Amino acid sequence: MFRYDNVPPEINRLRCRVNYHALKFLPEIEQMANLVVSRMRNRTGSPNPYMALHLRFEKGMVGLSFCDFVGTREEKAKMAEYRQKEWPRRYKNGSHLWQLALQKRKEGRCPLEPGEVAVILRAMGYPKETQIYVASGQVYGGQNRMAPLRNMFPNLVTKEELASKEELAGFRKHVTSLAALDFLVCLKSDVFVMTHGGNFAKLIIGARRYMGHRQKSIKPDKGLMSKSFGDPYMGWATFVEDVVVTHQTRTGLPEETFPNYDLWENPLTPCMCKA
Numbered sequence: 001m002f003r004y005d006n007v008p009p010e011i012n013r014l015r016c017r018v019n020y021h022a023l024k025f026l027p028e029i030e031q032m033a034n035l036v037v038s039r040m041r042n043r044t045g046s047p048n049p050y051m052a053l054h055l056r057f058e059k060g061m062v063g064l065s066f067c068d069f070v071g072t073r074e075e076k077a078k079m080a081e082y083r084q085k086e087w088p089r090r091y092k093n094g095s096h097l098w099q100l101a102l103q104k105r106k107e108g109r110c111p112l113e114p115g116e117v118a119v120i121l122r123a124m125g126y127p128k129e130t131q132i133y134v135a136s137g138q139v140y141g142g143q144n145r146m147a148p149l150r151n152m153f154p155n156l157v158t159k160e161e162l163a164s165k166e167e168l169a170g171f172r173k174h175v176t177s178l179a180a181l182d183f184l185v186c187l188k189s190d191v192f193v194m195t196h197g198g199n200f201a202k203l204i205i206g207a208r209r210y211m212g213h214r215q216k217s218i219k220p221d222k223g224l225m226s227k228s229f230g231d232p233y234m235g236w237a238t239f240v241e242d243v244v245v246t247h248q249t250r251t252g253l254p255e256e257t258f259p260n261y262d263l264w265e266n267p268l269t270p271c272m273c274k275a
Helices: 009-022 027-041 059-065 073-086 094-106 114-123 142-152 165-169 175-187 199-210 222-229 236-249
Strands: 051-054 132-135 191-194 216-218
Touching (some): 009 199, 027 175, 059 073, 114 236, 175 199, 199 216, 222 236
Parallel strands (some): 051 132, 051 191
16 A cells, blocks of 8 residues: 655655646547536436446456355356466365455455445435446446346446447557546546445545545445344344444545545645645
8 A cells, every 4th residue: 555654745745746737638538538427417408416436346356355245056156166266275265265254244345235335325315316327347247236226226327328339439449448437437426436445446536635526435334334234133224324423434525534544545634735
């Protein structure tokens, strides 16, 4: 992790200038991002705010997490084969992996499933009509896994639904171009939600703070969520109260509210100024 409490201030200021002033996107990426944002805001005929959701639930992320997710016996068997092939050293002891998966979930170190994200957002008070832009790779489990999120928030779209194949053709030649497009659309959103860390999400949160955005950036407390989801006796009202109280300090505005020293996520203190 790049920390800002163990390097000289002038180095931090240089890093900030590189991050927020020297780094520029290609004009065609900026133009397409602006077009997608415009279409996102005007989907219902009049300008509307929208939420951007960085959903990290691709097969590689699910596999690497070594967390256990609800699924059919066949799905679990295929995932076990995939993990054994990709990470043979970590897969040696099957019983130990089961214990590790349980421990990681208790500690909030597992990716949030689309359905879990949906329940959290509803508990936070976001209505069914909320416009949501999803930045994600191919979601593990496909449409079946996405169904709970889409059912609770039907106004959910991706760049592939907002732009034609022809418009995106040039960007598909480079994966980084598609990621840059998602980055800018997320950056310009009214609410940004990250579900499982990573530099992409941290850079968006940091950039929004640095530019003085008053919009929210939400970082779900996965530890609390795993505890709440695992309690079969918890009622909806209690769950909502837990979510609201816990996330009072995890819905970041420009002020530094997330307790860590990551420069990309918390640029305000080390950057000092924008000059």
